[in-house]
Amino acid sequence: xxxxxxxxxxxxxxxxxxxxxxxxxxxxxxxxxxxxxxxxxxxxxxxxxxxxxxxxxxxxxxxxxxxxxxxxxxxxxxxxxxxxxxxxxxxxxxxxxxxxxxxxxxxxxxxxxxxxxxxxxxxxxxxxxxxxxxxxxxxxxxxxxxxxxxxxxxxxxxxxxxxxxxxxxxxxxxxxxxxxxxxxxxxxxxxxxxxxxx
Amino acid sequence: xxxxxxxxxxxxxxxxxxxxxxxxxxxxxxxxxxxxxxxxxxxxxxxxxxxxxxxxxxxxxxxxxxxxxxxxxxxxxxxxxxxxxxxxxxxxxxxxxxxxxxxxxxxxxxxxxxxxxxxxxxxxxxxxxxxxxxxxxxxxxxxxxxxxxxxxxxxxxxxxxxxxxxxxxxxxxxxxxxxxxxxxxxxxxxxxxxxxxx
Ligand SMILES: [Zn+2]
Ligand SMILES: [Zn+2]
Numbered sequence: 001x002x003x004x005x006x007x008x009x010x011x012x013x014x015x016x017x018x019x020x021x022x023x024x025x026x027x028x029x030x031x032x033x034x035x036x037x038x039x040x041x042x043x044x045x046x047x048x049x050x051x052x053x054x055x056x057x058x059x060x061x062x063x064x065x066x067x068x069x070x071x072x073x074x075x076x077x078x079x080x081x082x083x084x085x086x087x088x089x090x091x092x093x094x095x096x097x098x099x100x101x102x103x104x105x106x107x108x109x110x111x112x113x114x115x116x117x118x119x120x121x122x123x124x125x126x127x128x129x130x131x132x133x134x135x136x137x138x139x140x141x142x143x144x145x146x147x148x149x150x151x152x153x154x155x156x157x158x159x160x161x162x163x164x165x166x167x168x169x170x171x172x173x174x175x176x177x178x179x180x181x182x183x184x185x186x187x188x189x190x191x192x193x194x195x196x197x198x
Numbered sequence: 199x200x201x202x203x204x205x206x207x208x209x210x211x212x213x214x215x216x217x218x219x220x221x222x223x224x225x226x227x228x229x230x231x232x233x234x235x236x237x238x239x240x241x242x243x244x245x246x247x248x249x250x251x252x253x254x255x256x257x258x259x260x261x262x263x264x265x266x267x268x269x270x271x272x273x274x275x276x277x278x279x280x281x282x283x284x285x286x287x288x289x290x291x292x293x294x295x296x297x298x299x300x301x302x303x304x305x306x307x308x309x310x311x312x313x314x315x316x317x318x319x320x321x322x323x324x325x326x327x328x329x330x331x332x333x334x335x336x337x338x339x340x341x342x343x344x345x346x347x348x349x350x351x352x353x354x355x356x357x358x359x360x361x362x363x364x365x366x367x368x369x370x371x372x373x374x375x376x377x378x379x380x381x382x383x384x385x386x387x388x389x390x391x392x393x394x395x396x
Binding site for chain 2: 003004005006007009010012013014016017018019024026027028029030031032033034035036037039040041042043044045046047048049050051052053054063064065087088089108109121
């Protein structure tokens with residue numbers, strides 16, 4: 001049996017979504033057609049609208065509907081500090097601390113050779129150009145402390161050092177309110193290594 | 199921080215897909231915008247086209263672009279036998295056997311009270327109307343032998359018996375080439391119970 005071509009094409013098209021194989025694409029297609037036609041219509045329109053209106057902020061690399069996003073255009077931020085994060089959610093968390101008033105560069109990813117994501121895919125040269133523009137005085141690497149986040153920070157620090165840029169990395173240690181007894185040994189070890197004068 | 203509205207809306211819209219929560223919706227949106235804009239465009243168009251062209255076959259309930267699908271319209275099939283399956287993939291497998299020349303009714307699902315899928319959601323009354331049209335002589339229940347498939351078969355058999363329709367269920371037993379030693383006990387037990395005169 002062949003499926004109607006428009007159904008076949010929908011199932012194929014759903015496979016562009018990460019983590020969606022043939023089985024779940026089929027399940028999704030039937031779900032939308034049987035039980036959520038409004039959702040399907042809304043999704044189609046949202047996709048078209050996002051493709052039409054979104055582009056990368058020329059300064060921080062996040063998706064924006066303008067040439068430069070609101071934050072990067074704000075005169076209240078300190079442009080001499082540039083904080084590098086992996087994703088917009090990380091930027092959100094940084095902002096919630098109210099402890100940082102500089103600007104950001106969002107990688108929109110992390111180095112992940114197994115997924116074919118290298119320095120080129122993440123457009124590291126754009127970050128380098130930004131960090132060496134004469135305004136930035138320090139780059140703070142705030143990628144995650146996962147293997148991939150660490151590798152990304154390491155790679156970036158080498159590139160930035162080679163160009164004479166001051167680079168720092170956010171600290172590891174116990175969480176606020178954390179008890180040593182209940183903290184994993186690797187974190188306690190790191191808190192020791194990264195101890196500060198008191 | 200607020201995301202650009204078109205990005206926010208895309209992330210929200212992706213959540214209409216079954217099994218997609220806020221985290222994976224976000225991951226999907228960034229993936230499409232960063233790495234697969236063509237796929238996103240194709241998906242949007244495929245959704246619109248599927249919504250526009252697909253409807254249920256008036257006879258077998260599968261999605262088709264016509265009033266009645268090719269199989270149901272074929273004069274070569276025996277309309278007195280009606281085989282009930284859960285999904286089009288099941289129908290495909292039945293067809294590959296070349297052991298059945300009747301017609302089908304595709305439930306496009308199975309009873310699943312926890313997911314809110316009952317007789318109404320599966321439009322059992324359409325199947326009943328079809329099974330009691332005077333042409334169908336036997337309904338063969340070929341739902342899966344999972345808990346949900348079994349419950350569906352049981353429910354349908356009661357409804358059909360109540361209307362005097364002859365109902366059968368496909369058999370359980372060892373697979374062709376199967377060895378008793380390597381078959382699970384429940385299947386061997388069922389093969390015993392469903393033994394045939396020889
Ligand atoms: Zn920006
Ligand atoms: Zn049909």
